[in-house]
Amino acid sequence: MNTPSNPNLEGWSASYQPLLGEILPTFLPAQRWFAGKGAPIEKVEFEQYVSWPEHSEWLLARIGVWFTGRSEAQHYALPLALAWPEDGEEKWRSLRRSALTKVQIQARTGWLYDAFAEERFCQLLVKLMAQNAQIPLGAGWLRFSATPAFAGCPSAISEALPVKQLAADSSNTSIAIGDRLLMKAYRRLQSGMSPELEMGRFLTEAGFRNIAPLAGALEYEDGNGERTALVLLHGFVANQGDAWRYTQDYLKRFLDNCLQQPEMVRKADEIHGLYRIFATTLGRRTGELHRTLAQISGDPAFNPEPITAADLTRWLNRIRDEAIATFERLAQQRESLPESAWPRVDRLLAARGALLASLKQTATLNPGTVKIRYHGDYHLGQVLVAKEDVIIIDLEGEPSRTLEERRDKQSPLRDVVGMVRSFNYAAHAALRPFTADRQALAPRLDDWERQTRAAFLNGYAEATRDNVGLGIDLAQANPLLQAFTLEKVCYELRYELDNRPDWVEIPLSGLCELLPLLDQPFPRINLLSSPSMESAMSILFEPVQFGELRLQNRVVLAPLTRCRADYQRVPNALMAAYYAQRAWMGLLITEATSVEPMGVGYPRTPGIWSEAQVAGWRKITDAVHERGGIIVLQLWHVGRLSDPLYLNGATPVGPSAIAPHELSIALLRPKKTYGVPHALTVPEIAQVVAAFRQGAQNAKRAGFDGVEIHGGNGYLLDQFLQSNANLRTDAYGGSPDNRARFPLEVVDAVVEVWGAGRVGYHLAPRCDFLGMGDANPLETFSYLVSALSQRHLAFIVARERAAPDSISPKLRPLFTGGFIANEGYTQQTAEQAIASGLADAVAFGMLSIPNPDLVEKFKTGITPNAPQPETFYNKHPYLFDLAEPMPAEGFYESDREGYLSFGPLKVSA
Numbered sequence: 001m002n003t004p005s006n007p008n009l010e011g012w013s014a015s016y017q018p019l020l021g022e023i024l025p026t027f028l029p030a031q032r033w034f035a036g037k038g039a040p041i042e043k044v045e046f047e048q049y050v051s052w053p054e055h056s057e058w059l060l061a062r063i064g065v066w067f068t069g070r071s072e073a074q075h076y077a078l079p080l081a082l083a084w085p086e087d088g089e090e091k092w093r094s095l096r097r098s099a100l101t102k103v104q105i106q107a108r109t110g111w112l113y114d115a116f117a118e119e120r121f122c123q124l125l126v127k128l129m130a131q132n133a134q135i136p137l138g139a140g141w142l143r144f145s146a147t148p149a150f151a152g153c154p155s156a157i158s159e160a161l162p163v164k165q166l167a168a169d170s171s172n173t174s175i176a177i178g179d180r181l182l183m184k185a186y187r188r189l190q191s192g193m194s195p196e197l198e199m200g201r202f203l204t205e206a207g208f209r210n211i212a213p214l215a216g217a218l219e220y221e222d223g224n225g226e227r228t229a230l231v232l233l234h235g236f237v238a239n240q241g242d243a244w245r246y247t248q249d250y251l252k253r254f255l256d257n258c259l260q261q262p263e264m265v266r267k268a269d270e271i272h273g274l275y276r277i278f279a280t281t282l283g284r285r286t287g288e289l290h291r292t293l294a295q296i297s298g299d300p301a302f303n304p305e306p307i308t309a310a311d312l313t314r315w316l317n318r319i320r321d322e323a324i325a326t327f328e329r330l331a332q333q334r335e336s337l338p339e340s341a342w343p344r345v346d347r348l349l350a351a352r353g354a355l356l357a358s359l360k361q362t363a364t365l366n367p368g369t370v371k372i373r374y375h376g377d378y379h380l381g382q383v384l385v386a387k388e389d390v391i392i393i394d395l396e397g398e399p400s401r402t403l404e405e406r407r408d409k410q411s412p413l414r415d416v417v418g419m420v421r422s423f424n425y426a427a428h429a430a431l432r433p434f435t436a437d438r439q440a441l442a443p444r445l446d447d448w449e450r451q452t453r454a455a456f457l458n459g460y461a462e463a464t465r466d467n468v469g470l471g472i473d474l475a476q477a478n479p480l481l482q483a484f485t486l487e488k489v490c491y492e493l494r495y496e497l498d499n500r501p502d503w504v505e506i507p508l509s510g511l512c513e514l515l516p517l518l519d520q521p522f523p524r525i526n527l528l529s530s531p532s533m534e535s536a537m538s539i540l541f542e543p544v545q546f547g548e549l550r551l552q553n554r555v556v557l558a559p560l561t562r563c564r565a566d567y568q569r570v571p572n573a574l575m576a577a578y579y580a581q582r583a584w585m586g587l588l589i590t591e592a593t594s595v596e597p598m599g600v601g602y603p604r605t606p607g608i609w610s611e612a613q614v615a616g617w618r619k620i621t622d623a624v625h626e627r628g629g630i631i632v633l634q635l636w637h638v639g640r641l642s643d644p645l646y647l648n649g650a651t652p653v654g655p656s657a658i659a660p661h662e663l664s665i666a667l668l669r670p671k672k673t674y675g676v677p678h679a680l681t682v683p684e685i686a687q688v689v690a691a692f693r694q695g696a697q698n699a700k701r702a703g704f705d706g707v708e709i710h711g712g713n714g715y716l717l718d719q720f721l722q723s724n725a726n727l728r729t730d731a732y733g734g735s736p737d738n739r740a741r742f743p744l745e746v747v748d749a750v751v752e753v754w755g756a757g758r759v760g761y762h763l764a765p766r767c768d769f770l771g772m773g774d775a776n777p778l779e780t781f782s783y784l785v786s787a788l789s790q791r792h793l794a795f796i797v798a799r800e801r802a803a804p805d806s807i808s809p810k811l812r813p814l815f816t817g818g819f820i821a822n823e824g825y826t827q828q829t830a831e832q833a834i835a836s837g838l839a840d841a842v843a844f845g846m847l848s849i850p851n852p853d854l855v856e857k858f859k860t861g862i863t864p865n866a867p868q869p870e871t872f873y874n875k876h877p878y879l880f881d882l883a884e885p886m887p888a889e890g891f892y893e894s895d896r897e898g899y900l901s902f903g904p905l906k907v908s909a
């Protein structure tokens with residue numbers, strides 16, 4: 001132990017024993033920064049103390065505090081200063097709050113007080129930082145440093161800036177130095193690199209503008225070179241207070257208004273406009289913070305790294321352990337909680353096994369994002385509102401974790417979860433004073449929370465969208481988000497059990513909200529919208545049964561040709577990744593897939609006639625099933641919409657020898673019009689039917705959940721059905737029932753293979769595709785739809801944009817199975833169509849291309865990305881425009897563009 005070596009302090013050791021024995025054990029628990037509250041103090045010791053070289057009245061002390069029954073001590077920095085009567089009454093009065101005790105030194109009586117209350121002490125620290133000073137102290141050094149941001153505060157070293165300790169409401173001491181700088185003095189000491197110092201330095205140097213820039217630091221380096229941060233200095237940013245307070249004020253005004261002027265607040269959408277702007281900005285800045293932290297800087301402490309399976313296991317183990325410990329605590333403390341909480345507690349304790357089991361399943365996921373340094377203790381209280389913007393503060397991580405844990409790279413989604421939980425806390429906290437009107441006001445707050453969360457996520461997604469490692473694919477990330485939420489809510493619960501038992505309802509209800517999600521097959525977990533929000537939101541997310549197919553929601557992937565298979569028309573891993581990304585939609589209908597080589601009309605569209613194709617599709621169905629999705633194969637024959645170039649020189653086939661007007665052949669260059677097809681003979685028709693049957697059998701072997709027969713868009717079945725392409729005079733032409741004969745023969749053959757409950761039919765009643773037309777569409781399509789209904793098909797997809805002349809509303813009552821509407825639908829019009837009974841589900845085509853997470857976007861209110869038609873087909877769309885041979889994997893790297901480039905998800909391909 002060091003002893004003071006200056007005359008002013010000599011003799012003070014008479015006060016030393018009472019200080020340790022009585023004064024500090026009383027003084028410490030009264031300090032907000034003291035982390036050992038509630039634990040009985042066994043003893044306090046000076047571990048180190050030394051007087052300041054040029055200021056004999058200042059003493060730097062490090063104290064150790066031991067607690068009864070605990071082996072670990074806590075260590076604190078306690079710089080002390082002495083004030084003498086001659087310093088004046090005023091000074092004595094101003095220091096009283098920080099005074100520890102009176103001391104008697106060499107016949108003089110003085111006051112010993114916390115040196116951070118001493119203006120000159122704080123000013124000197126700033127000055128020494130500016131000088132990058134190094135001062136020997138005991139066996140080590142005090143190391144002062146300044147960052148380039150210090151240069152922005154030249155007046156800070158003039159010593160004249162007034163010093164003011166700010167209200168003590170944190171685990172550190174904060175001191176304003178003029179209106180230029182903010183000094184943060186750490187009290188509890190932890191040796192090792194301070195995450196806040198490191199993060200502050202990194203972000204300041206990276207030019208991230210939404211933090212208070214780090215201007216300087218004081219660290220102690222011991223004899224072994226181990227550093228301990230003592231003081232940080234930040235640039236002061238003018239602000240209107242923290243976002244927690246701002247939000248509470250906002251919500252109080254809102255709830256008062258709800259009671260006083262209910263008619264004014266009926267339109268909550270308009271009411272929360274300004275707050276939504278704030279939440280969007282907060283989301284954007286959070287995303288930008290993560291982007292900055294995800295930059296490859298060359299500093300290994302910050303470089304982003306992929307999340308590995310081992311990371312996932314480690315995180316999930318920790319979450320599981322903490323959840324187990326929390327549930328144990330809950331069980332032990334049940335009786336001491338308010339009785340009103342018991343039903344929830346019991347429900348949770350009964351469901352704990354299921355909650356923990358859901359974590360196991362999460363371990364199989366590939367989250368697709370990188371791990372980076374992150375905020376770590378992110379909530380509304382860690383954000384300052386500054387004019388129209390926000391300032392993110394307190395980058396020290398979660399104080400209850402070790403420094404090493406806090407410096408660990410993690411999924412930045414943890415911060416996202418932190419803030420989302422904080423909105424939930426804010427809503428509950430705002431409601432607490434309104435005890436009498438709780439019931440009436442709670443839905444208002446639910447609505448506010450939903451809008452706020454959506455706006456925040458929208459902003460976050462916008463800011464991270466084009467960042468490969470960060471952009472969140474909500475659907476894919478949801479199980480991980482759920483795991484992080486479980487972790488966070490367990491932490492909250494432990495905190496409330498320890499500190500504020502009457503707040504325990506908030507985390508309890510947070511945990512209960514996770515429970516209904518367990519009933520759904522993994523991983524259809526919707527973390528980011530609470531059940532109450534979902535039910536308020538949309539009929540689109542209600543499950544529905546089509547024949548034997550159970551759809552978890554009514555958002556269907558419309559079939560979309562993307563031309564990414566290989567030249568043998570074999571599906572590849574790239575396609576598996578693409579469909580897996582969309583597994584969260586209620587039903588996936590694959591791109592059109594030819595049942596035989598004569599049924600193709602485009603480059604690189606897949607087939608289902610060869611064994612290689614069956615094996616390729618199997619990988620896709622497996623990938624979708626792994627994620628709990630269901631997928632049907634669209635069985636296809638293009639008929640006359642082809643060219644000998646695709647058919648080994650053969651002439652395309654059709655019902656009659658009529659060319660589809662003067663149409664150019666799609667995706668073929670140089671341009672060429674479609675030729676006159678060969679009219680199929682009756683035996684040839686039977687062969688095509690057999691090809692469909694075989695295709696259906698192959699689809700079964702490939703693991704599909706069913707098939708959809710492509711009877712629309714001007715392809716072979718449509719050519720037979722509609723009068724302008726079918727001039728036959730045999731049993732396959734003429735009346736609607738004759739024209740429908742071939743399509744229905746195909747249906748019967750396929751139903752024989754699958755059973756009607758797993759077969760769907762695709763039709764295009766508007767008749768304006770690729771040269772189609774019918775003399776009486778209503779009659780023709782009514783006949784067909786009735787015949788399909790008689791056969792009890794699982795569903796039909798009617799592609800017809802809604803317009804006054806649509807015939808779909810007339811077809812809908814003719815069909816008893818699932819009616820899926822398609823073309824031009826938005827979330828809103830889809831909800832209307834389902835709510836009004838015009839459809840049971842809606843298929844989304846172009847919108848599904850740039851939005852693999854369309855369901856989550858709909859749920860959370862995030863604006864979907866706009867389609868980019870130039871990337872719909874591959875970069876080599878023209879069959880004879882091949883610049884390079886295809887790699888062995890069966891796709892070009894350039895195929896990813898516009899295909900897998902939306903969101904971060906990287907299912908390995």
Ligand SMILES: Cc1cc2nc3c(=O)[nH]c(=O)nc-3n(C[C@H](O)[C@H](O)[C@H](O)COP(=O)(O)O)c2cc1C
Nearest residue numbers: 558559560561591592799823824825844845846872
């Ligand atoms: C790039 C692209 C490829 C398509 N491929 C198919 C297909 O293979 N099978 C099919 O039945 N419809 C196909 N369609 C039509 C869509 O399924 C859907 O009917 C159409 O895009 C209208 O719906 P939307 O307005 O939601 O995009 C395709 C559409 C696009 C834009």
